[in-house]
Amino acid sequence: MKAKIESDLAGAGHATMQDVARHAGVSLKSVSRVVNREPHVSEKLRMKVEAAIADLNYIPDIAARSLAGSRTFIIGLLFDNPSPNYTMKLQAGVYRACTEHGYHLRIDNVDSSCSPAVLESRLDAIVRNSRCDGFVLTPPLTDNPQVLDFFDARGVRYVRIAPSVEVDRSPGVLIDDEAAAGSVARYLWDLGHRRFGLVTGPVEHGAAAKRRAGFLDMLSGLGLTEPVAEAAGGFSFEGGITAGQQLLAAQHKPTAIFATNDDSAAGVMVACSQAGVAVPADLSLCGFDDSWIAKSVWPYLTTISQPIEEMGHAAATFLLDRRDSQPALRTLQFHLVQRDSVAAPAQEKSTSVA
Amino acid sequence: MKAKIESDLAGAGHATMQDVARHAGVSLKSVSRVVNREPHVSEKLRMKVEAAIADLNYIPDIAARSLAGSRTFIIGLLFDNPSPNYTMKLQAGVYRACTEHGYHLRIDNVDSSCSPAVLESRLDAIVRNSRCDGFVLTPPLTDNPQVLDFFDARGVRYVRIAPSVEVDRSPGVLIDDEAAAGSVARYLWDLGHRRFGLVTGPVEHGAAAKRRAGFLDMLSGLGLTEPVAEAAGGFSFEGGITAGQQLLAAQHKPTAIFATNDDSAAGVMVACSQAGVAVPADLSLCGFDDSWIAKSVWPYLTTISQPIEEMGHAAATFLLDRRDSQPALRTLQFHLVQRDSVAAPAQEKSTSVA
DNA sequence: ATGCCGATTGGCAACGCTGTCAAGATTGCG
DNA sequence: CGCAATCTTGACAGCGTTGCCAATCGGCAT
Structure with a gap:
């Protein structure tokens, strides 16, 4: 079983860098250089080595690489x-x-x-x-x-x-939660909504606070004077139901509700159907996240999609x-994903703003 | 920087097996034996080594282990x-x-x-x-x-x-889909249901077929003669809506529907609310999977929970x-998770069976 | 005591690759 | 045309463990 000596293919096991080097007629280190795309390698040598690698179907051994080098891959x-x-x-x-x-x-x-x-x-x-x-x-x-x-x-x-x-x-990767919530506000506003409900998230959740602020700021920037009704939804389905019930029980029902995540938005939708409020005819509803649940409710939820x-x-x-x-x-x-849970508010005598 | 020679803690890096061996005053190989729980190690030696390991907070290096040995962990x-x-x-x-x-x-x-x-x-x-x-x-x-x-x-x-x-x-790990679907059938039957609807899954999905068979077989074993109405739900939310509409449009509406997965069950629920059919008062609905959606619909879905x-x-x-x-x-x-989407059928003149 | 056997322990060579350093090849410039 | 500078290539020693084999240690039958 030690007939590995002259063969390129080293018996049963897989090709090693050694095999490649032998096959290409170059040194071990040169193969290493090619594999790691190190500089100072002539075109010719690189071609030879790459051909050998392809011939032998060589794949570097991670364990050996991380043991010898500093990277672990x-x-x-x-x-x-x-x-x-x-x-x-x-x-x-x-x-x-x-x-x-x-x-x-x-x-x-x-x-x-x-x-x-x-x-x-x-x-x-x-x-x-x-x-x-x-x-x-x-x-x-x-x-x-x-x-x-x-x-x-x-x-x-x-x-x-x-x-x-x-x-x-x-280093970090993020989206601008504030701006996103702002875009929801602007979208609803442009549709003609003037009475809003907001379902907030857990206080300790950083993004929740930003979404709330972004929504509220945009609205007041747009000239809204009437206060926005808020209810805590805790980012959960059940919380959303409760919050929805609360918001819907108000004297002047909002015509649009922004739930700061999709789960609570789905909850609000349940509250609506319990209260006989049709979405989006009687109430527009907007979520946040474009999570899987956004397309598991009816009507499909208009929401903010995070990539x-x-x-x-x-x-x-x-x-x-x-x-x-x-x-x-x-x-x-x-980006704002427009689906079916948002529409212009029903006609009222409420074309109040100048 | 080469002052590693006498210290146990080998400078900045982490303790190696070598360090442990030195600290415990035993050979490298003995430490290896202890670490790998190999036989032929005296109690005394093992104690010493384990103490040294604890002292130095030694953690074996995976890369080296997989390179040297045959396991990769x-x-x-x-x-x-x-x-x-x-x-x-x-x-x-x-x-x-x-x-x-x-x-x-x-x-x-x-x-x-x-x-x-x-x-x-x-x-x-x-x-x-x-x-x-x-x-x-x-x-x-x-x-x-x-x-x-x-x-x-x-x-x-x-x-x-x-x-x-x-x-x-x-080797494989599985549940008995057939028996699970059967248990749904029996559960609904025992509650008094006699008119059933079935939302099937994709034909190429092995489990879908088993669930259908298990449900149908149990029912006929129980003595059901009336045919079970079937509609294809494709295991999806949208498919469930369609299937639900189909089933609900029938002359004699079923009093219980078994959707072979939760997504399609959620779809059926939407069809119900569109048709003004109350769940579970007018119709019992049962899903399968106990997926996350089962608790994202209202009422919460009775379903089969797979572990x-x-x-x-x-x-x-x-x-x-x-x-x-x-x-x-x-x-x-x-196991069958009983939640809120199933109830006994509404009183009718239908106590037909002998 | 003597010799032998199994239980313990240790030594050392891989494992497959990279880092370091030196040697050889090539080029540029005076 | 010679020598330094630069580019390419190769040799070799580990990286931290395990596998194999040899050495050592007891204990027991003789």
Whole structure:
């Protein structure tokens, strides 16, 4: 079984760099140079080596590469409490970037709700054991100071998805929640709506606050004087139902409701159907996220689409392309997806504004 | 910077097995034995080594381990066309099993809709490059003959999630779809329902056929003579709407509808609200999967819960525990989740059965 | 005591690749 | 035309572990 000596194909196992070198008649190191696209390689040599690589169907061994070199060719995706839709899209984007760069994707789950000490050791285990070239942090890890401190202290590269506190602290990929909510306001306003309801999210959620502010600011900028009715929806379906009931019980029902995420918007829709309020005939409803639920309700929800897959891709690309870790932010474009839950308000005597 | 010679802590880097050996005053190989729980290690030596490991906070280097040994300590999770909810749960289960065994989870996405040649090379790249100790296959990869052939030919270990064709071919984890659908039938029957509607899934989907058969067989076994009205829902929300409209348009409306997955059940619910049919007062509705949407509709959907996370865990555990790869199946328990979309049928003159 | 056998322990060569450094090839310039 | 500067290429020593084989240590039958 030691007949490996003269054969190119080294018996049963797969071709190694050694095999390629022999086949091409060059040194081991030269093959390494070609594989790693290092400079100072003549065209001729590169061609020879590439031909040999193709001939032998050579694929570098990751384990050996990471042992010998400093790179591991692995990107870690960290999440906590994953919301299926969001996380899967993100993961798809990160994965795509990884394959584009010949990297691999490793998944790790971190429960940030545990004690700082436990969290610390958990992170330690992940970082040391994984030896990743970089991590992508998803919310709520994104905004967890302890996690950030940990990575910074270790000098481990990472990119934050949708950071909302200390935004400039490290590289991140995000959308402008405020502007997005503003665009919803403007859209509804332009349609003629003047009486609004707002379903807010959890107070501790950074994006929730921005969406609320963006919506309210735009409206007052547009000249709205009447106050916007608010109800807490907690970003959940059930919360949305409650909030919807509240908003619908008011003396002057709003003609349009903006729920700051899709789940609560779906809840509002239930409240409407319970109250006999037709969407969008009697009430326009707008969500945020373009999550999967937006097309699992009837009528389909008009909502803000975040390019989540794109954000994952951008984050990983950040890690992979820019070896310098200067803090830098990448803001991606949201867009308003017009579906069926929004219409102009029903005719009333309410053409009040000058 | 080469002052590593006498120190235990080897400067800036992390402790290596060498450091542990020195600290414990034993040989390198002995540390390896302890770490790998190999036999022929005296209690005394093991204690010493373990103490040293704890002292130095030693964590083995995966890259070195996989390079030197035959194991890689990585499990690959392969999916295609991931449905967010299902996949995330599965992934969570697989991940849990991995951490329990000190393994890592690597994700790979395979598009099985491409040409066989492309698929072949894609699989080749994944298997060779990943060098995983085993793969978990999710539907529809689970039932793709080419994928199965590929892995079998390479002698790569894998476990199938929810196999439905050639079930005995390789290790797999599944539930009894037929029995689950049967339990729905019995549940509705016991409540007094005698006029049924069935929303079917895609014909090419193995589980869809089983659910239909299980439902129908149970009903006829129970003595139902009236035919069950069927409509194609294609496992989708929109398909469910159409199917629901169809079913509801019939002369004798069914008093209970079984949609073979939750998405289509949600669609049926929309059809109901459009038709002014109250759920569950006028019509009972039952889904299948207990996916996330089951609690994103109102009323909450009564459905069959598959232990998806558990299935992922079981699959990975299979890979990790049983080093022998005898085909073996593990059937997990489903259960009927009673929520709010099912009730006894409204009183009619229809107490027909003897 | 003597010799032998199995249980322990250690030594050392891979594993496949990259980093460092030096040697050879080529070019430019005085 | 010679020598330095630069570009290309190669040799070789690890990276941190495991696998294999040899050495050592007890204990037990003789």
